[in-house]
Amino acid sequence: xxxxxxxxxxxxxxxxxxxxxxxxxxxxxxxxxxxxxxxxxxxxxxxxxxxxxxxxxxxxxxxxxxxxxxxxxxxxxxxxxxxxxxxxxxxxxxxxxxxxxxxxxxxxxxxxxxxxxxxxxxxxxxxxxxxxxxxxxxxxxxxxxxxxxxxxxxxxxxxxxxxxxxxxxxxxxxxxxxxxxxxxxxxxxxxxxxxxxxxxxxxxxxxxxxxxxxxxxxxxxxxxxxxxxxxxxxxxxxxxxxxxxxxxxxxxxxxxxxxxxxxxxxxxxxxxxxxxxxxxxxxxxxxxxxxxxxxxxx
Amino acid sequence: xxxxxxxxxxxxxxxxxxxxxxxxxxxxxxxxxxxxxxxxxxxxxxxxxxxxxxxxxxxxxxxxxxxxxxxxxxxxxxxxxxxxxxxxxxxxxxxxxxxxxxxxxxxxxxxxxxxxxxxxxxxxxxxxxxxxxxxxxxxxxxxxxxxxxxxxxxxxxxxxxxxxxxxxxxxxxxxxxxxxxxxxxxxxxxxxxxxxxxxxxxxxxxxxxxxxxxxxxxxxxxxxxxxxxxxxx
Numbered sequence: 001x002x003x004x005x006x007x008x009x010x011x012x013x014x015x016x017x018x019x020x021x022x023x024x025x026x027x028x029x030x031x032x033x034x035x036x037x038x039x040x041x042x043x044x045x046x047x048x049x050x051x052x053x054x055x056x057x058x059x060x061x062x063x064x065x066x067x068x069x070x071x072x073x074x075x076x077x078x079x080x081x082x083x084x085x086x087x088x089x090x091x092x093x094x095x096x097x098x099x100x101x102x103x104x105x106x107x108x109x110x111x112x113x114x115x116x117x118x119x120x121x122x123x124x125x126x127x128x129x130x131x132x133x134x135x136x137x138x139x140x141x142x143x144x145x146x147x148x149x150x151x152x153x154x155x156x157x158x159x160x161x162x163x164x165x166x167x168x169x170x171x172x173x174x175x176x177x178x179x180x181x182x183x184x185x186x187x188x189x190x191x192x193x194x195x196x197x198x199x200x201x202x203x204x205x206x207x208x209x210x211x212x213x214x215x216x217x218x219x220x221x222x223x224x225x226x227x228x229x230x231x232x233x234x235x236x237x238x239x240x241x242x243x244x245x246x247x248x249x250x251x252x253x254x255x256x257x258x259x260x261x262x263x264x265x266x267x268x269x270x271x272x273x274x275x276x277x278x279x280x281x282x283x284x285x286x287x288x289x290x291x292x293x294x295x296x297x298x
Numbered sequence: 299x300x301x302x303x304x305x306x307x308x309x310x311x312x313x314x315x316x317x318x319x320x321x322x323x324x325x326x327x328x329x330x331x332x333x334x335x336x337x338x339x340x341x342x343x344x345x346x347x348x349x350x351x352x353x354x355x356x357x358x359x360x361x362x363x364x365x366x367x368x369x370x371x372x373x374x375x376x377x378x379x380x381x382x383x384x385x386x387x388x389x390x391x392x393x394x395x396x397x398x399x400x401x402x403x404x405x406x407x408x409x410x411x412x413x414x415x416x417x418x419x420x421x422x423x424x425x426x427x428x429x430x431x432x433x434x435x436x437x438x439x440x441x442x443x444x445x446x447x448x449x450x451x452x453x454x455x456x457x458x459x460x461x462x463x464x465x466x467x468x469x470x471x472x473x474x475x476x477x478x479x480x481x482x483x484x485x486x487x488x489x490x491x492x493x494x495x496x497x498x499x500x501x502x503x504x505x506x507x508x509x510x511x512x513x514x515x516x517x518x519x520x521x522x523x524x525x526x527x528x529x530x531x
Contacts (some may be wrong), residue, residue: 013358111355112370132374134355135458139466148459246467250474255357258478265482269489272418279420280496281510 005166007120012110019120027122028165029190030174032095033197033225034235035206036181039064039078039093046176047076047097050161070096072149075158076173083234092228094235095173095182098145098158100124100221105243108251109140122187122221123160131155142217142241160221190223197225216242315505320429320523326506327523329429335502337391344384349481351377356474378456381448388445392438398429399438408432429519437483444483447476 007023044066047053053073058066065080081092104124107116115130116137126137126146133153137146146155161171169175170184183193194211201209210229213219226232232239311323319331330338351373353360364370407413408422409432416422417433424431430438454461454469461469491498497511512520 013361015358113358113361132355132371134374134455136455136470139458139463139470244463244467246471250470254471254474254478258474259357259359261478262481262485265485269485269494273489273493276418276420276494278494278496279514281508281514 006123006162008117009120009122010104010107010118011114012107012116013113023120025119025121027187028160028221029122029185029187030100030160030171030222031183031185031190031193031225032222033181033183033194034092034094035197035201035209035225035227036179037078037093037095038179038181039080039091040178041066041078042176042178043095043173043182044074044076044078046172047158048074050164050172051075051159070145070147070157072147072152072154072156075156079236081234081236083228083231085228090228090234092234094224094226094237096236097173097222098124098160099143099217100158100160102218102220103243105140105142105217105247106137106146107140108243109136109247111136119162121165123162123165124221125159125162126155126157128152128154128156140243140247142238142244187219187221187223194223194225201225201227212237214238214241216240311506312504319505320519322509322523323506325509327509327512327520328505329501329507329512330505332505334394335505337387337394338502341384341387341391344380344387345484348377348380348384349477351380352477356477378452381452385445385449388442392442392445395438399435401432401435402428404428405432405435409436424515425517427516427518428522429516431516437487440483441480444476444480447472448480451476 007020007025009019048055053075056067056071056074059068061068063080065078067074067077070077075097077096079094079096081094083090083092100123102122104116104118107118107124110116111134112130112132115127115132116124117127118124131154133148133155135148135155137155138144138148146157148154149156161169161173164171174182174184183190185193191211191213194213198209198211206227208230209225209227212224212226212229212232224235224237226235226237228234311326311328314321314323315328315330316332319328319334321328350363351367354362354364354370354373355377361370364373367373367376404426408417408427413422414433417424417431451469451473454465455473458466491502495515497507498515501507509520512523
């Protein structure tokens with residue numbers, strides 16, 4: 001999407017970053033209360049409409065869930081999970097989309113300068129102009145969010161409606177939610193709202209209620225109230241998400257070591273030549289060609 | 299091969315080097331026949347296309363290299379194909395050279411760290427060095443293994459979404475470690491083949507070396523070619 005009116009905090013594969021350091025924006029956050037979600041999918045429709053995403057063929061998998069997974073043309077998916085609990089069945093709906101991590105693994109893994117940016121307000125965005133469609137961001141993402149669009153050769157995901165947010169509007173999904181289980185504001189406000197809601201839940205029989213804001217990725221731009229915080233797998237959420245170790249080793253250890261090794265080898269060769277000089281025979285030169293050379297039999 | 303005043307005749311050494319190697323022509327010895335040289339430079343071409351299109355994907359430090367090919371989008375397309383062609387040509391080279399590259403006891407001796415240091419100081423006793431020394435043979439096998447590792451990990455990185463996460467992460471790390479070692483080795487390969495040992499580079503272009511060059515760097519090969527010794531001790 002690449003909103004050019006917003007200050008960029010971090011940019012993929014960039015040596016110096018793009019910050020002017022002059023403009024400051026509060027970090028924005030989406031608040032999701034799974035305990036008051038009724039599974040109406042208004043947010044899914046609003047997302048498709050606002051972002052001009054095409055209709056994606058649905059598949060019947062024995063569930064109300066629209067698609068099995070997020071799709072390059074479907075960025076906001078309500079996951080319908082049924083779990084046996086306390087002698088009955090609980091029906092858990094969780095809104096799945098980009099989590100807008102404070103420490104985005106996709107941005108760390110991306111090799112294309114400026115293809116993934118994190119704006120000053122915390123929104124993580126794909127810039128299709130710069131995206132080379134390599135798919136490394138999918139390896140970097142602990143939530144398996146970025147999807148490859150085979151037709152365009154680009155990665156696509158939720159932009160947190162950055163084009164709405166930068167003009168002071170709330171994201172389309174928030175706008176559409178009829179129960180108020182989706183709300184939008186500054187990170188501090190949304191975390192405070194989440195904590196209050198968790199206390200309410202705990203007082204009303206949900207002893208394990210939590211606010212999901214995983215610290216492994218520095219917290220997320222989407223905070224989720226979960227009634228059964230002791231069973232994150234029921235919601236399809238990882239317990240301790242972090243940027244994968246392979247990606248960290250690759251970008252933070254092997255890459256600097258490799259650059260040093262490559263330049264070190266070149267300098268080593270030059271140094272050896274200056275210190276040791278060339279290795280050549282004392283007597284050099286060959287007889288001028290055509291001077292009756294008689295080749296011996298092979 | 300007689301020279302007449304009416305027509306220019308081709309250089310007899312070059313003519314001989316089209317088909318034969320390990321033969322003496324005048325003051326020169328044919329070291330690499332034409333087929334060997336063509337294979338070597340084909341591998342080198344695809345290696346450097348793959349290298350220069352891969353480095354800007356690796357780190358923005360080398361981002362400027364993407365402009366050699368028309369941008370990073372082109373590199374993303376070109377790098378895997380250049381890599382496949384590199385592997386295929388390297389495989390041909392591996393088969394072509396395998397017979398001459400088998401490690402002999404003298405080569406293992408050559409590869410002891412003390413001997414390598416002596417070699418770098420120009421103080422080594424190379425009297426038992428045949429057509430290729432232990433270092434060249436080691437580089438040959440390391441390059442073959444490296445090409446295979448780069449291909450296998452590269453295929454995973456080419457189509458990352460077709461593989462499980464753990465395979466993707468391991469492939470990225472394998473590709474990185476392998477190519478860093480490969481580039482370091484290539485830097486020394488190019489250095490030793492050009493500035494460090496004058497007379498070596500023409501052996502890969504013209505195909506021939508001088509007799510003094512052969513006597514200095516590959517004495518046993520020199521003796522063999524001149525007919526004194528059998529190829530295998």
